[in-house]
Amino acid sequence: xxxxxxxxxxxxxxxxxxxxxxxxxxxxxxxxxxxxxxxxxxxxxxxxxxxxxxxxxxxxxxxxxxxxxxxxxxxxxxxxxxxxxxxxxxxxxxxxxxxxxxxxxxxxxxxxxxxxxxxxxxxxxxxxxxxxxxxxxxxxxxxxxxxxxxxxxxxxxxxxxxxxxxxxxxxxxxxxxxxxxxxxxxxxxxxxxxxxxxxxxxxxxxxxxxxxxxxxxxxxxxxxxxxxxxxxxxxxxxxxxxxxxxxxxxxxxxxxxxxxxxxxxxxxxxxxxxxxxxxxxxxxxxxxxxxxxxxxxxxxxxxxxxxxxxxxxxxxxxxxxxxxxxxxxxxxxxxxxxxxxxxxxxxxxxxxxxxxxxxxxxxxxxxxxxxxxxxxxxxxxxxxxxxxxxxxxxxxxxxxxxxxxxxxxxxxxxxxxxxxxxxxxxxxxxxxxxxxxxxxxxxxxxxxxxxxxxxxxxxxxxxxxxxxxxxxxxxxxxxxxxxxxxxxxxxxxxxxxxxxxxxxxxxxxxxxxxxxxxxxxxxxxxxxxxxxxxxxxxxxxxxxxxxxxxx
Amino acid sequence: xxxxxxxxxxxxxxxxxxxxxxxxxxxxxxxxxxxxxxxxxxxxxxxxxxxxxxxxxxxxxxxxxxxxxxxxxxxxxxxxxxxxxxxxxxxxxxxxxxxxxxxxxxxxxxxxxxxxxxxxxxxxxxxxxxxxxxxxxxxxxxxxxxxxxxxxxxxxxxxxxxxxxxxxxxxxxxxxxxxxxxxxxxxxxxxxxxxxxxxxxxxxxxxxxxxxxxxxxxxxxxxxxxxxxxxxxxxxxxxxxxxxxxxxxxxxxxxxxxxxxxxxxxxxxxxxxxxxxxxxxxxxxxxxxxxxxxxxxxxxxxxxxxxxxxxxxxxxxxxxxxxx
Numbered sequence: 001x002x003x004x005x006x007x008x009x010x011x012x013x014x015x016x017x018x019x020x021x022x023x024x025x026x027x028x029x030x031x032x033x034x035x036x037x038x039x040x041x042x043x044x045x046x047x048x049x050x051x052x053x054x055x056x057x058x059x060x061x062x063x064x065x066x067x068x069x070x071x072x073x074x075x076x077x078x079x080x081x082x083x084x085x086x087x088x089x090x091x092x093x094x095x096x097x098x099x100x101x102x103x104x105x106x107x108x109x110x111x112x113x114x115x116x117x118x119x120x121x122x123x124x125x126x127x128x129x130x131x132x133x134x135x136x137x138x139x140x141x142x143x144x145x146x147x148x149x150x151x152x153x154x155x156x157x158x159x160x161x162x163x164x165x166x167x168x169x170x171x172x173x174x175x176x177x178x179x180x181x182x183x184x185x186x187x188x189x190x191x192x193x194x195x196x197x198x199x200x201x202x203x204x205x206x207x208x209x210x211x212x213x214x215x216x217x218x219x220x221x222x223x224x225x226x227x228x229x230x231x232x233x234x235x236x237x238x239x240x241x242x243x244x245x246x247x248x249x250x251x252x253x254x255x256x257x258x259x260x261x262x263x264x265x266x267x268x269x270x271x272x273x274x275x276x277x278x279x280x281x282x283x284x285x286x287x288x289x290x291x292x293x294x295x296x297x298x299x300x301x302x303x304x305x306x307x308x309x310x311x312x313x314x315x316x317x318x319x320x321x322x323x324x325x326x327x328x329x330x331x332x333x334x335x336x337x338x339x340x341x342x343x344x345x346x347x348x349x350x351x352x353x354x355x356x357x358x359x360x361x362x363x364x365x366x367x368x369x370x371x372x373x374x375x376x377x378x379x380x381x382x383x384x385x386x387x388x389x390x391x392x393x394x395x396x397x398x399x400x401x402x403x404x405x406x407x408x409x410x411x412x413x414x415x416x417x418x419x420x421x422x423x424x425x426x427x428x429x430x431x432x433x434x435x436x437x438x439x440x441x442x443x444x445x446x447x448x449x450x451x452x453x454x455x456x457x458x459x460x461x462x463x464x465x466x467x468x469x470x471x472x473x474x475x476x477x478x479x480x481x482x483x484x485x486x487x488x489x490x491x492x493x494x495x496x497x498x499x500x501x502x503x504x505x506x507x508x509x510x511x512x513x514x515x516x517x518x519x520x521x522x523x524x525x526x527x528x529x530x531x532x533x534x535x536x537x538x539x540x541x542x543x544x545x546x547x548x549x550x551x
Numbered sequence: 552x553x554x555x556x557x558x559x560x561x562x563x564x565x566x567x568x569x570x571x572x573x574x575x576x577x578x579x580x581x582x583x584x585x586x587x588x589x590x591x592x593x594x595x596x597x598x599x600x601x602x603x604x605x606x607x608x609x610x611x612x613x614x615x616x617x618x619x620x621x622x623x624x625x626x627x628x629x630x631x632x633x634x635x636x637x638x639x640x641x642x643x644x645x646x647x648x649x650x651x652x653x654x655x656x657x658x659x660x661x662x663x664x665x666x667x668x669x670x671x672x673x674x675x676x677x678x679x680x681x682x683x684x685x686x687x688x689x690x691x692x693x694x695x696x697x698x699x700x701x702x703x704x705x706x707x708x709x710x711x712x713x714x715x716x717x718x719x720x721x722x723x724x725x726x727x728x729x730x731x732x733x734x735x736x737x738x739x740x741x742x743x744x745x746x747x748x749x750x751x752x753x754x755x756x757x758x759x760x761x762x763x764x765x766x767x768x769x770x771x772x773x774x775x776x777x778x779x780x781x782x783x784x785x786x787x788x789x790x791x792x793x794x795x796x797x798x799x800x801x802x803x804x805x806x807x808x809x810x811x812x813x814x815x816x817x818x819x820x821x822x823x824x825x826x827x828x829x830x831x832x833x834x835x836x837x838x839x840x841x842x843x844x845x846x847x848x849x850x851x852x853x854x855x856x857x858x859x860x861x862x863x864x865x866x867x868x869x870x871x872x873x874x875x
Contacts, residue, residue: 081813109871111862118806120871153873184613186868187827187852250575257568264561 004165004217004230005204011159011167011228012219018058018151019224022126023102025055025062026145030130034064034143039072039134048075060110060121060146066132067096067140071112078113086112086142091125095142099129104224106175107149122149124177152178165215165232172225174198197229206234273303277311284318296322354442355381358412370411377404377411387434391514392549394542395462395469396428402437402460409445417449417456423471424463431545432469432537433510439503440473440533448477448531468519469537476530485525504533511537590620590649590840592833595639596677597656598630603780603805604654606872607677610829611652618837620649630781631721633657637664644670650836652829654678658725662687673839675832681725688839690832691726692823692851698730698778700855701800702737704819705774709798712743716772718763719749720782730778730802730821746770763789767797774798780805787811809870813858823853824869 033047044064052062052075064073069086086092089111094103105125115121123146132141152169156178159167168179174195176182184190193209197218205216217230280300296318301311355378362371384401387393399421406419441458449456455476462471480488489508508521515538525531592615596604601624608624615622625643627635636656643651650673655661658680665674676689705715715738721727738745748766763786767775775797777783783803790797801808802821811817828851856866 108864109862109867118810122871122873149873181613183609183826183868183873184830186865187610187824187830189827189830246575250572253568253572253575257565257572260561260565260568 004215004232007159007167008217008219008228008230011155012221014155015152015169015221015226015228018155019104019221021055022058022145022147023223025051025059026102026126026128026143029062029064029145030128030143034073034130034132036133038136039132044073045075045077048073049077052076058148058151060123060148061113061144063112063144063146064130064132065092065142065144067142072132072141074113078115080112081114084112091127091144092142095127095129095144096140099140102126102128102223104171104226106171106177107152110146121146123147124149124152156180165230167228167230168192168194169221170194170198170227170229172198172227177226194229198227200227269304270307273300273307273311276300276302277307277314281314355408358408361412374408374411377408380404381408385435391433392431392542392545393434394428395423395430395432395471398432398434398437399423399428399460399462401435402441405438405441406458409441413445413450417445417452417458417475419458419460421460422462423460427462427464427469427539429542430469430537431540431542432471432535433514436507436511436535437471437473439507440535443503443533444473444475444477444531447480448475450477452477464539467539469539470534471537472532472534474530474532479527479529479531480523480525481527485523488523489521507535511535590618590837591647592620592622592650592652592836592840593643593646593648594622594624594652594654594677594829594832595636595643596624596654597627597636598781599626599628600805601626604825606804607825607829607832609872610826610831611833612829614830614833614837618833620833620837620840622833627656629656631656631723633660633664633723636661640664640668644668644672648672650675650840652677652832652836655680655724656721657723659723673836675836675839677828677832678724679726679729681729688832688835690828690835690851692828692853694726694729695733697802697821697823697853698733698735699737700733700853701730701776701802701819701821702734704855705734705738705776705800706741708819709742709774711741713773714744714746714771715742715774715776716746716748716766716770717776718766718778718782718786719747720777720779722749724779727778734776734778742774746772748775760785760789760792764793767793767795772797774800777801777803779803780808783808783817787816790816809861812856812861815858818857820856821853822856822866822869824851826869826872827851 029048029051033044033051037044048062048064052059056076061078062073062075063071065071065086069092071080071086087096090108091103091105094105103126105123105127107122107124110121110123110125126145126147128143130141130143132139156167156169157180160180166180169177170179171177174197176185176192176194179185179192179194181190181192185192191210193207193216196207197216200216200218202219203217205218207214207216213234215232215234219228220226221228277300280298283298296315299311299315299318301308301315355374359371359374359378362368362374381401381404384393384397384404387397403421406421410417410419437460441460444458445456449458457476459474460471461474462469464470488504490505504521504523511520517538519536519538522534522536523531524534592611594604594608594611596607601608604624604626608622612622614620625639627639629635633656636653640651640653640661651670652675653661653665654677658678659682662676662680662682674687676687677691678689679691679694680687680689705713709715717731717734719727719731722731735745746766748763748770759782767789775786777786777799778801780803783799783801784805784807786799786801787807790799796816799811799817800819801817802823803817804822804825808817808820809822812820831851854866854869856870860866861870
């Protein structure tokens with residue numbers, strides 16, 4: 001409705017301007033040319049012609065007639081139709097009857113001049129009463145400006161170019177001046193509500209004509225009293241809404257396609273490379289940081305220049321990290337080796353001292369054969385201890401070492417305790433750090449069964465459980481007090497420097513340094529019932545271990 | 552794998568959207584109501600003067616424009632060459648016309664030809680078709696009544712001893728024959744003498760104007776009557792040539808006859824509302840082309856026009872169409 005009002009306002013402005021222009025022509029003609037000039041003055045026709053020429057696009061003719069209907073001046077010059085009585089024409093009558101006004105007719109066929117080739121002109125006549133001077137005498141006359149109807153028609157045709165509704169023009173009595181279906185209305189083929197519209201004031205209305213609901217906007221044109229009427233059937237508006245809906249639907253689809261394509265392009269150029277970069281970093285983060293597999297070439301470099309730069313920076317950073325890690329690992333290895341070597345070196349003199357002590361004791365007791373076999377066992381023991389400089393040996397060798405040790409101690413302690421060794425053959429070929437069972441046996445003897453006068457019992461058991469290897473050394477000695485037990489594997493045991501703790505702490509440290517994780521010793525002891533020390537090792541076949549070491 | 556799956560989904564979604572877009576564009580271009588492509592209406596008329604049919608064309612055009620149809624007006628080289636008109640009909644059928652509006656130059660021959668062609672598109676006649684089949688549509692004024700009204704004008708205006716010359720003209724058209732019949736019925740026994748200026752009686756003369764001129768100089772008459780545009784225009788030419796005047800009573804819609812009505816060369820003119828004829832013909836043709844059957848009770852109007860009333864408000868809209 002608002003849009004229609006705007007259209008009507010625009011048409012009204014145009015029409016007003018057109019009418020004012022025509023009235024201006026009439027005023028100019030009257031006040032500048034006719035008034036107070038003698039009719040015989042040839043200048044009247046000349047100036048009328050000039051005025052006509054200047055406005056001939058909108059004019060059909062300008063005529064000045066006396067009150068008797070005699071034409072005194074006309075432009076363009078034409079032959080008057082024979083028998084035409086101007087006085088009988090509507091425009092003449094109105095001008096003569098109401099001399100104070102300018103009158104606008106409804107469209108009609110001009111019936112004044114003879115036109116060749118059967119031509120005729122539809123005009124809207126603007127007529128007014130004028131004073132004509134003839135040799136000093138003033139007479140009344142009529143000035144007619146016939147506007148080309150085509151001017152109004154074209155003005156409205158432009159407005160009615162659209163598909164929805166139409167705009168028409170009627171006079172204050174409802175006579176149609178312009179209507180897009182004017183002839184059909186004249187022929188009675190269609191009907192217009194013009195008589196009713198002429199009665200309405202300016203504004204917007206709704207009406208129902210022949211069952212059709214229509215929106216109507218009316219505006220009166222200033223001087224003429226003509227009414228510009230915009231009529232829009234509601235059904236056409238709905239149709240237009242449908243069109244608009246389709247249009248919006250199409251725009252939405254186009255936008256959706258553009259968004260998806262845009263998304264795809266952005267994804268291709270920006271997101272994908274970032275995601276790939278992130279994936280390559282996540283891969284490294286998840287485990288590829290291992291010494292051997294950390295490979296900066298796996299870092300994705302692609303996409304836009306910025307992302308490529310980012311990738312290259314990360315790659316360079318990883319290269320540096322890798323170098324630093326390699327350096328750290330080397331450093332750590334060296335450190336561990338030196339620590340292990342230090343711990344290993346703690347074992348040897350300790351054991352040697354004890355064994356030699358036993359040999360001395362046997363020689364003093366003139367048990368030379370025993371001393372010989374002990375020294376032999378000691379020699380075997382040292383052979384395993386040396387193991388060609390390897391810290392890692394098979395469990396089988398370690399247990400053999402333990403047997404040798406026990407046989408030395410059995411001789412020394414005159415079989416005051418019994419021993420049993422039960423090793424699962426399946427684990428015998430697995431790797432272990434050397435000399436970890438012997439310190440446990442040593443502790444079991446010295447602090448467990450040494451003073452038990454033949455009732456002492458030491459059991460060594462080796463087995464596999466949950467994929468790991470366990471080697472337990474149990475004695476039925478007096479056990480370890482709880483407060484001592486709590487500190488046995490801590491640094492306190494080490495700081496004591498002697499006693500039962502040092503051997504266990506030593507073994508535990510060696511295992512943990514080498515295998516890390518949860519491996520090491522577990523001590524279970526009950527006073528007056530005995531102690532079980534269990535070694536927990538990973539299950540690594542010796543061949544696999546050596547292969548890894550070779551790498 | 553997941554990535555590949557996403558890409559496939561994306562491609563499917565885009566294809567679906569493009570299909571929807573194409574459907575939308577189709578709907579938008581053909582209007583929201585799913586308007587069909589425009590119908591092509593061919594208006595085939597006799598004579599070579601397209602301007603003479605302007606009023607009718609204007610009426611038909613108004614409907615075609617409103618109903619999103621194309622209208623083409625096809626004139627002939629001659630006034631009454633049925634073979635030429637048949638050729639035009641054939642050509643239009645071949646060109647894919649969706650409806651034909653025909654002003655037959657020869658009612659019987661053209662109707663028979665149309666019937667024989669078993670045309671499947673709507674054919675609307677804009678001339679009276681006396682022997683039309685059920686289902687044929689002719690949008691025409693009541694020619695008998697119009698002829699009768701013209702005869703009545705003669706008896707009302709002239710004395711009962713007046714001599715009336717009747718130029719039958721193009722009697723191969725039912726409309727002309729009916730007008731003549733109506734006129735004869737109206738004047739029978741009410742005028743002094745009736746002269747039959749039928750071209751058949753002057754078989755040696757093939758030129759209508761020459762034949763009329765000879766008739767005028769051969770037989771004195773007070774009133775001359777014509778029933779169609781071309782004959783009326785030829786009569787006016789003949790009178791001009793002979794520098795003679797006569798009381799001409801005519802049925803015509805030509806600009807020339809209107810012009811001469813004002814100049815008193817024609818005394819009374821029966822003028823039919825050809826705008827309405829064109830309008831209703833196109834309306835019927837397009838309705839039938841869209842398979843809509845609608846019967847209009849609208850009677851085509853005709854006016855009896857004299858110089859005195861030709862500029863009356865209701866007459867001038869009929870006699871002087873708004874022509875672009």
